Amino acid sequence: MKELTARQKEILNFIHEYLHDNSYPPTVRETARAFSISVKGAYDHLKALERKGYIKTSEKRSRAIELVTPPESDMPVVQIPLLGEIAAGRPIFADENFERTVAIPADIITNRVPHFALHVKGDSMIGAGILSGDIAIIEQSETAKNGDIVVALLEETVTLKRFFIENNRYRLQAENPHYAPIYTQDLRILGKLRGIYRSY
Amino acid sequence: MKELTARQKEILNFIHEYLHDNSYPPTVRETARAFSISVKGAYDHLKALERKGYIKTSEKRSRAIELVTPPESDMPVVQIPLLGEIAAGRPIFADENFERTVAIPADIITNRVPHFALHVKGDSMIGAGILSGDIAIIEQSETAKNGDIVVALLEETVTLKRFFIENNRYRLQAENPHYAPIYTQDLRILGKLRGIYRSY
DNA sequence: CTGTATACTATACACGCGCATAGGAGCCCG
DNA sequence: CGGGCTCCTATGCGCGTGTATAGTATACAG
The missing domain is CATH 2.10.109.10 (Umud Fragment, subunit A)
Known part of the structure; x- marks a missing residue:
């Protein structure tokens, strides 16, 4: 899994927090608003996160962000x-x-x-x-x-x-x-x- | 918690399954399509589920369905x-x-x-x-x-x-x-x- | 120097979306 | 019998939404 930039980590963190609070994922615009950046700025970050394998998105669906839980650990x-x-x-x-x-x-x-x-x-x-x-x-x-x-x-x-x-x-x-x-x-x-x- | 009708149980079940498959909740229209009923039909069911305390929704937000008792069958x-x-x-x-x-x-x-x-x-x-x-x-x-x-x-x-x-x-x-x-x-x-x- | 990546802005399109109004049919309870 | 619930259809409004295009600035590696 490719390394994330500092900014991308922030975005991923936001998705985690949002999901914890709402139990459904944020929209692109909500993400943009959270960081006071433009819609496309947030959109590009999400695409970057997907490209690097941290999330999955579905085309043309709102809030269609899935966290790709890194295998993390296979504990007993x-x-x-x-x-x-x-x-x-x-x-x-x-x-x-x-x-x-x-x-x-x-x-x-x-x-x-x-x-x-x-x-x-x-x-x-x-x-x-x-x-x-x-x-x-x-x-x-x-x-x-x-x-x-x-x-x-x-x-x-x-x-x-x-x-x-x-x-x-x-x-x-x-x-x-x-x-x-x-x-x-x-x-x-x-x-x-x-x-x-x-x-x- | 109030009793659900058979139909309402089906709807709630669908939300569970959808969440398990996609890890984000369905829209009203997707729910309607899954049961081949009208949008308002599905919408009313969701409101009934909310009234009876099985889910929570947020106004005017897409896919804003929260399960009050989440299923989460495979807890990592x-x-x-x-x-x-x-x-x-x-x-x-x-x-x-x-x-x-x-x-x-x-x-x-x-x-x-x-x-x-x-x-x-x-x-x-x-x-x-x-x-x-x-x-x-x-x-x-x-x-x-x-x-x-x-x-x-x-x-x-x-x-x-x-x-x-x-x-x-x-x-x-x-x-x-x-x-x-x-x-x-x-x-x-x-x-x-x-x-x-x-x-x- | 050039290409590629990140990190943004601003504007726009078309369609998906929640939600509303206005019905109808069937059910059970008092 | 009437009132209230459930379960449904059909149609529509207007805004939220994912996504696209075009452009700017900065950084870094070959």
Whole structure:
């Protein structure tokens, strides 16, 4: 990939920022305006970026700028499904649960057990530093040890809680004093918490 | 989020597919053509999707469709350096600081601004759900806005704190009632917190 | 010195574009 | 039965848009 000039780097940077802010690419004129240059000036820069392989454009289409993501790196990465609402009585990996996939560093998945991800809702685990909106990476498992944080299916709901086995019942413990522990004899463990990811 | 009709789901699906293929959103007319309906027909569908909260549009701009929950099925990953002890008065990226690299989802790195990662030490930010041992992903930056969580260099130490500008001093605020805010006029911001990653 | 690249200005064309108005047909709910 | 939603057609306005032509200035390599 050919070297970019300082100006061209600025333009490419602008496209990145614009895409981050708007999630669609800028027009030629918006690019021109951002740098207070003429339309053709910006147009030529875009063509230069395309010639050097940093972007792709489509003829005669507005905002038709595609970033050619440089191969960057081929890290060991695993794609795991991010599940939305999990309904009781249905397989976890049913299509209806599927929201999208997330990439996670492969090194946290030690064994070959399937993993999935969940959006955390609510503040019941703030004591463990898990906030609403965090993405929880879960190792699928039917069992857990005392004190593990697990995803458990409880009648109609799915919760993330700390898990304990007591005499003849299970205890699901929130990490928030405002939530009382849940005692039950009937629960299904869906998996164990392996990681937390949060984006600011 | 309100329920979509079957037709509206088709339209939303088309936008997803189009974005996956082109990495920029379709125009109203392209949407109309894809379903062999009139322009206004497609336009009304888009407005319905916006009304129900599934997309966002900007007035009078071509292709200005933003997905409210983006699909992004193949999230690329980049490698950033994980820094250990940062010494005052030395460049951040000096070899002696380098611990290893970590892979993080590339979509949190918007522009070409360098990022790095740090091991969080101590419990001063537990109120923000940041625990000792977490990996903090930092966007390198010399400046920050009020309320940002920043990595700041303070005489001999590096800390992660919430940052505020006051009359003629800076305030570094922990998210833990046991820690008093730090007031100073002399500080250097190393970067802004962009993500948190924790492994169990 | 000449050719090629960058980095612009200014003006223009034709078509794509978002959006509006004015309809019509089918549906379900109170 | 009427009112409101969905889903559609057809036509049009006017501006935004990609793209072209022509020209200027500067830098650098052969």
